[in-house]
Amino acid sequence: MPEKDRKDPVTGHIEKEVENALTEGLPELPPEEAEALKEKVRRRVREEMAKEAARLAREQRTREKKRQDEEMGEKEEKFERFNRNFRFQHMVLFSSVILLVLTGMPLKFPDFVLSRFLIALWGGIQNSTIVHRIAAGMLIYFMVHHFIYTILTRDGRRDFLLMIPGLQDAKDIRKNIRNFLGKSPDKPSFGRFSYIEKFDYWAVYWGCVIMIGSGLFLWFETEVMRFLPKYAVDMAHEMHSDEALLATLAIVIWHFYNVHFNPDRFPGTLLWWHGQLTEHEMKEEHPLEYEEIMSRRGKESPEVADR
Amino acid sequence: MRKSLMTAAVLLGVALLAAFASDGQALISLEKCTLCHGKPEFRKLLVNGAIRDVFVTGDSLKGSVHEKKVCTDCHFDVSEIPHRERPKRVTCTHCHFKGNKEGAPQSDNVLAYFESAHGKAIAAGNVKAPLCQDCHGDHQILKVKNAGSKVSRGKVAETCGRCHMEIYARFKTSIHGVALEKGIPEAPSCTGCHGEHRIYAHTDPKSTVYPTKVSEQCSKCHASVAIMSKYGIEAEQVATYKESFHGVANQFGSRTVANCSSCHGVHDIRPPEDPLSMVNARNIPATCGKASCHPGATANFAVGKIHVDPKKKEAGIIYWTATFFKYLTIGTMLALIVHIFLDMYGRTRRLRGEQGR
Numbered sequence: 001m002p003e004k005d006r007k008d009p010v011t012g013h014i015e016k017e018v019e020n021a022l023t024e025g026l027p028e029l030p031p032e033e034a035e036a037l038k039e040k041v042r043r044r045v046r047e048e049m050a051k052e053a054a055r056l057a058r059e060q061r062t063r064e065k066k067r068q069d070e071e072m073g074e075k076e077e078k079f080e081r082f083n084r085n086f087r088f089q090h091m092v093l094f095s096s097v098i099l100l101v102l103t104g105m106p107l108k109f110p111d112f113v114l115s116r117f118l119i120a121l122w123g124g125i126q127n128s129t130i131v132h133r134i135a136a137g138m139l140i141y142f143m144v145h146h147f148i149y150t151i152l153t154r155d156g157r158r159d160f161l162l163m164i165p166g167l168q169d170a171k172d173i174r175k176n177i178r179n180f181l182g183k184s185p186d187k188p189s190f191g192r193f194s195y196i197e198k199f200d201y202w203a204v205y206w207g208c209v210i211m212i213g214s215g216l217f218l219w220f221e222t223e224v225m226r227f228l229p230k231y232a233v234d235m236a237h238e239m240h241s242d243e244a245l246l247a248t249l250a251i252v253i254w255h256f257y258n259v260h261f262n263p264d265r266f267p268g269t270l271l272w273w274h275g276q277l278t279e280h281e282m283k284e285e286h287p288l289e290y291e292e293i294m295s296r297r298g299k300e301s302p303e304v305a306d307r
Numbered sequence: 308m309r310k311s312l313m314t315a316a317v318l319l320g321v322a323l324l325a326a327f328a329s330d331g332q333a334l335i336s337l338e339k340c341t342l343c344h345g346k347p348e349f350r351k352l353l354v355n356g357a358i359r360d361v362f363v364t365g366d367s368l369k370g371s372v373h374e375k376k377v378c379t380d381c382h383f384d385v386s387e388i389p390h391r392e393r394p395k396r397v398t399c400t401h402c403h404f405k406g407n408k409e410g411a412p413q414s415d416n417v418l419a420y421f422e423s424a425h426g427k428a429i430a431a432g433n434v435k436a437p438l439c440q441d442c443h444g445d446h447q448i449l450k451v452k453n454a455g456s457k458v459s460r461g462k463v464a465e466t467c468g469r470c471h472m473e474i475y476a477r478f479k480t481s482i483h484g485v486a487l488e489k490g491i492p493e494a495p496s497c498t499g500c501h502g503e504h505r506i507y508a509h510t511d512p513k514s515t516v517y518p519t520k521v522s523e524q525c526s527k528c529h530a531s532v533a534i535m536s537k538y539g540i541e542a543e544q545v546a547t548y549k550e551s552f553h554g555v556a557n558q559f560g561s562r563t564v565a566n567c568s569s570c571h572g573v574h575d576i577r578p579p580e581d582p583l584s585m586v587n588a589r590n591i592p593a594t595c596g597k598a599s600c601h602p603g604a605t606a607n608f609a610v611g612k613i614h615v616d617p618k619k620k621e622a623g624i625i626y627w628t629a630t631f632f633k634y635l636t637i638g639t640m641l642a643l644i645v646h647i648f649l650d651m652y653g654r655t656r657r658l659r660g661e662q663g664r
Contacts, residue, residue, distance in 0.1 A: 110555045125559040177646075180653030218552075222601045231611030234625050237552070238617050242632030246639060254643040263654055 018045055079282050079293070082275035083155055090272055092142045093204070099135035100211075101248050103128045108241050136215055143208050162192050163202070169195040191288040196258060207247040214240040339388050340378045341365060367446040399439040419504040424511070435470070442466050458503075460496055461487065467497045477574040482581075493534050500524050519557055521566040522548060547614040563599065570594055570613075586613070 022038045029037070082090070103122065106115035122128040149156040172188040172195050179187050188194075193201070217224050217236035224233060260268045271277070282290045343349055344363040351359045368374055379385055381397045402411040420426045420439070428436035440448075442458055449456035457466045464487065468475025478484045478497070486494035500516055507514035515524050526545040528534050535542040548554040548567065556564040568576075570586055577584035585594045588609040596604030615622050617629040 106559075107552065107555050110558050116559070119559045125556045125561045126563075129556075177649055180649040180656075182653070182656050222603050222605075225607040226603075226605050227607075229607050229610035230613070231615075231624060234611060234615055234617075234622075235628050238625050238628045239632065242629060242636065246632065246636040249636070249640050250643065253640065254647070257647050257650075262650065 014045070014049070015042070018042065077279045078276040079279070079290075080275055081271065081277045084275070085149060085153065086155070086159075087272060087275050089142055089146055089149065092138055092145070094272075096135045096138035096142060097247075097251065099131060100139065101244075103132040103135065104244055105248065108244065133219065136212070136219070139208065140212055143212060159192070163198055165195070165198050165202070169198060189287040190285065191292075192286060194285070200255060200258075203247070203250055207243060207250075210239055210243040211247065214243070343389065363446070371444075371446060371448045372450060373446075373448060396438060397440055397445075416504040423504060423506045424508050425506060437470065441469075458498075461490075463498055464496045474574050481572070481574060481576050482578050483576060491538075493528060493537075495528065516568075518562040518566055519560060521568050522554065522557065525567045541614070543616060544614045547616050550616075551614075565600065569600075 018041060019038075022034075022041060102118055106112070106118045106128075109115055119125055119128050122131050146156075150160045151157070172190065175184070175186070175188040176195075178184045214236035217233055218240060221233050224236075259265055259271075277285070279290075341364055344361055345365075347362055349361060351361055353359055363378075368376060373381075381401070382394045383401065384395050400417060402409045403413050403417065405413050407413065417439075421430070425437050429438065442463075444457040447455075447457075449459075451458050453459060454461055456462065464475060464478060464484065468478075479488075483495050483499075487496055502515050505513075505515075507517075509516045509518075511517065512519075514520070522545060529540070530542055530545040532542045545567075549558065553565045557566055572585045575583075575585075577587075579586045579588075581587060582589065584590065588606075591609040592604045592606055595601045595608045601608070612622065615625055617625045620626050622629075
């Protein structure tokens with residue numbers, strides 16, 4: 001009972017004080033009644049003290065656990081999933097898409113209750129169209145940046161090649177769905193990019209091509225109509241409007257579920273900010289990539305040892 | 308018996324006397340005025356050489372709504388004959404006010420008039436601005452429903468045209484003017500779009516033809532299948548406009564974006580087949596290419612339907628684009644949502660399984 005020993009002096013002191021106060025305060029009561037009252041007060045004080053001691057102990061335990069977790073977390077190796085360049089691209093992309101959706105969707109749904117507010121937010125339609133074009137400029141910049149990144153950097157080239165969908169992805173989908181339905185216990189083991197991430201990547205590719213292409217038609221319609229008939233611009237308008245809806249829905253439902261609302265991630269991850277995955281997450285979500293990294297290290301380490 | 312007969316006789320006598328008296332007064336008054344005004348050669352030569360016709364006879368009011376009135380009922384400032392000064396302009400509100408004893412019809416139109424562009428001009432001291440009588444007529448005021456009235460559907464344009472001459476000339480040859488001439492019952496005259504007493508300048512947000520309200524005004528007739536089908540005109544033009552960028556931006560309060568009249572014209576609207584029409588294929592480059600709209604517009608602006616509805620097969624390639632995206636969106640989203648639900652289902656199963664263990 002080391003705990004009790006440690007606490008005893010304090011408890012004893014308090015109890016003595018209570019005892020003194022009680023004897024001083026109850027001189028004219030008959031001794032039996034005074035004794036009963038004293039006993040009651042003593043019991044109550046002991047109860048309260050026991051409670052307080054338990055609370056302190058609980059707090060101590062949680063503090064220690066947290067510290068241990070933190071130590072563990074710091075010790076656990078971090079894997080850089082997205083490099084600084086890629087994170088910057090993603091930030092440009094999502095800022096521009098948010099602005100584009102906020103200024104574009106009211107035009108598709110002018111009767112929606114928020115539409116009027118969203119346009120008034122920029123000071124009217126004259127300004128919101130300018131904001132839309134600025135955001136469009138950001139998206140075009142992102143596209144160009146990403147092209148250059150894909151061609152000129154080693155990470156970009158490697159990621160692009162890994163993004164190409166293959167037969168394995170179809171197998172993974174099948175395996176994953178069988179697992180969801182409980183027909184098979186094993187989950188597909190993904191490499192650097194799962195089929196979900198590949199879909200996201202190519203959806204953005206397709207979306208950017210359609211949106212930027214048709215958007216430029218609408219932006220420079222007079223110039224375009226120097227060479228093409230009006231129905232080409234009308235077609236671009238239709239594509240712009242429809243693909244905008246598809247992209248928005250895909251982002252808000254699919255992408256948000258996968259990065260924000262699914263129980264593993266809720267309420268979101270800071271991966272887009274620090275770009276790092278923990279070893280645990282790495283093993284869980286990208287086991288093949290993890291193995292590859294480990295085996296590469298295994299090959300490298302003898303060399304290191306030789307030096 | 309005798310008593311009641313006597314009473315009847317007395318009553319009759321009083322009634323007759325009263326009738327004679329009032330009739331006599333009216334006759335006297337009229338006669339006094341027509342002493343001078345009844346002569347066709349009685350005219351006033353103005354300083355600038357113009358001649359003012361002041362010829363009035365006992366028949367001047369005949370048939371009008373004021374048939375029973377006499378000169379001084381309206382020209383009440385004439386108190387001696389011959390009058391020394393020119394009588395003031397007649398003020399209709401002398402009788403036409405709420406609760407008047409004459410039983411003159413009264414509506415709030417007169418108040419609306421004072422708010423209107425015309426009323427404001429009068430108040431600002433513009434002597435050329437119209438008062439009631441300038442539109443409704445002076446001595447021959449008829450009810451609006453009467454085809455002969457100056458403010459009847461058939462004649463009101465001419466009445467407005469007395470001041471707004473150039474506009475009247477343009478309107479008369481426009482499709483609306485021609486239709487009105489033909490007696491087509493739905494054809495709009497000036498008041499059809501501008502309103503009657505509540506006429507405001509088109510730059511005034513209260514105006515029915517303010518840039519953001521034009522489409523609403525046109526849609527009163529042009530969105531009505533009942534009216535448009537009679538004349539073989541499409542009734543979807545307003546709906547397609549409202550879905551277009553022009554229409555949406557207009558709805559959000561843009562005054563620079565095109566409304567109906569920016570392309571079709573204002574008073575000179577003509578059918579697209581008319582070579583003078585602003586929306587004739589040959590004129591479209593000029594119409595779309597206005598300096599503030601799409602400068603440099605080419606003939607390609609006219610290739611393809613303007614009021615295109617992507618939901619209709621007639622839209623051709625635009626319809627197919629819309630259809631492709633419709634099924635692409637439905638298909639993709641369905642697949643993604645199914646995947647999400649399967650994922651959640653799998654997670655739930657795993658949780659239950661772990662709990663069971």
